[in-house]
Amino acid sequence: MDAKYRSQIEAYFEQQQTQLLQDLTELVRIPSTRGEAQEGMPYGVGPAMALRKAAEILERAGLRVQTYDGCVVSGDLTELEPGLDILAHLDVVPAADNWTVCQPYEPVLMDGKLYGRGTIDDKGPAIAALYAMTCVRELGVPLKRNVRLILGTDEECGSSDLPHYYGKEPEAPMTFTPDASFPLINTEKGRLCGELDGAFLRDDRLPYIASAESGSKSNVIPESAKAVVVGLTEEALQPLLDAAAKRTGAAFAAKAEQGAVTITCKGEGGHAAMPELANNALTAMLDLLAGLPCADSEGFRQVQALHRCFPHGDYRGEALGVAMRDELCGALTLSADLLRIDETSVYLCFDSRCPTCSTEENTKLVIRDRLAAEGLTMRDTEMVLPHHVSADSDFVRTLLRAYEDWSGKPGRAEATGGGTYVHDLKSGVAFGCEMEGIDNHLHGADEFITLEQLMLSAKIFTQAILDLCC
Numbered sequence: 001m002d003a004k005y006r007s008q009i010e011a012y013f014e015q016q017q018t019q020l021l022q023d024l025t026e027l028v029r030i031p032s033t034r035g036e037a038q039e040g041m042p043y044g045v046g047p048a049m050a051l052r053k054a055a056e057i058l059e060r061a062g063l064r065v066q067t068y069d070g071c072v073v074s075g076d077l078t079e080l081e082p083g084l085d086i087l088a089h090l091d092v093v094p095a096a097d098n099w100t101v102c103q104p105y106e107p108v109l110m111d112g113k114l115y116g117r118g119t120i121d122d123k124g125p126a127i128a129a130l131y132a133m134t135c136v137r138e139l140g141v142p143l144k145r146n147v148r149l150i151l152g153t154d155e156e157c158g159s160s161d162l163p164h165y166y167g168k169e170p171e172a173p174m175t176f177t178p179d180a181s182f183p184l185i186n187t188e189k190g191r192l193c194g195e196l197d198g199a200f201l202r203d204d205r206l207p208y209i210a211s212a213e214s215g216s217k218s219n220v221i222p223e224s225a226k227a228v229v230v231g232l233t234e235e236a237l238q239p240l241l242d243a244a245a246k247r248t249g250a251a252f253a254a255k256a257e258q259g260a261v262t263i264t265c266k267g268e269g270g271h272a273a274m275p276e277l278a279n280n281a282l283t284a285m286l287d288l289l290a291g292l293p294c295a296d297s298e299g300f301r302q303v304q305a306l307h308r309c310f311p312h313g314d315y316r317g318e319a320l321g322v323a324m325r326d327e328l329c330g331a332l333t334l335s336a337d338l339l340r341i342d343e344t345s346v347y348l349c350f351d352s353r354c355p356t357c358s359t360e361e362n363t364k365l366v367i368r369d370r371l372a373a374e375g376l377t378m379r380d381t382e383m384v385l386p387h388h389v390s391a392d393s394d395f396v397r398t399l400l401r402a403y404e405d406w407s408g409k410p411g412r413a414e415a416t417g418g419g420t421y422v423h424d425l426k427s428g429v430a431f432g433c434e435m436e437g438i439d440n441h442l443h444g445a446d447e448f449i450t451l452e453q454l455m456l457s458a459k460i461f462t463q464a465i466l467d468l469c470c
């Protein structure tokens, strides 16, 4: 890049920093967590207020502003044909009462950090992108293509805002979202969140499993599990619990009450995208239950089938026949995260993160057939396919060069097991604004963005716009 532009960019942001912080502060003051839908406010009052405030800020900055069903607001830098879209969001996750530096919606600037809910996720990055656009206009470099800032209000609760926008507007040739981390994410695993059921007739022949329960959310590996068995004593169970504890590394305990024994299992919880870091209490419990000396009922056979399909420690989907890996994002991962067993049914929910070689055919259908062979029915569900944009594309290379030029650090395109805001866009990548070595407390207490991170991101975006659209 021209050295002339570099000093002009530096000067622009030095001059604009106060106003930029003012705009960001106004946005952070709005508690834009999802609330109950109201007339014209599909995600409740907070997101609607943030949308209105953002429209005001975009207009004040001289952009051409449009809104989409009260879900999304966009601002155009020019009236040229579409070139680059920058997709960010205004909604935030709720804040608990454990903040120590400030109240979540009363931002403060302290020791070079702006604290407040949404400062890093994703209001700060949105404002950085806005000022990058106005900087380019101020530099007076003629643009060949448009730059559009798109601000959604439902990223944290499933991105149902995006269809309202993309139902009306085409995807731009290039899109990045500053809603993850630098350097850049161009590969995202797919996801299959499957639910399966089994049903059988009640059979009271002793001993039998009366119930079992584990897990609270489909993407969280359960740290505990509970089961009730009838017809076995604590004494008879103890050696079986000891053996299961030895096999699984989980801790088991049994307590007799009212003619039944309640068994608890404690493992270690974790995130479904990283099952190898957890010790799944659900599969540990299945390991124990499948080996109990129960009467040979249909229900017991289904519990054994669950155990065969989801053996403890198998977080690669081996037993289901879908173990696979690729160069871009490594191995498929799979974890069983919800379990409900009663006297006439079994239910289990699993979460699989799938590499780019994964398809409906070699993943979803294989699992469905494997389960069917065990007498278990997988509910019909849509698989989220993997996402990948070539690291060799001009777009990705140009973004990485802008990052390298301004940060002085090496750029590289990375993969993630999670999904970003651009997962469903053909040529979308995530670019900014978390940086290595800074823990911004994303989604946690005392969330912040450093002033340096905020201004550096704005400068990186400015250069990216210059290089991509001028």
Ligand SMILES: [Zn+2]
Residues within 6 Å of the ligand: 089, 121, 122, 155, 179
């Ligand atoms: Zn976000």
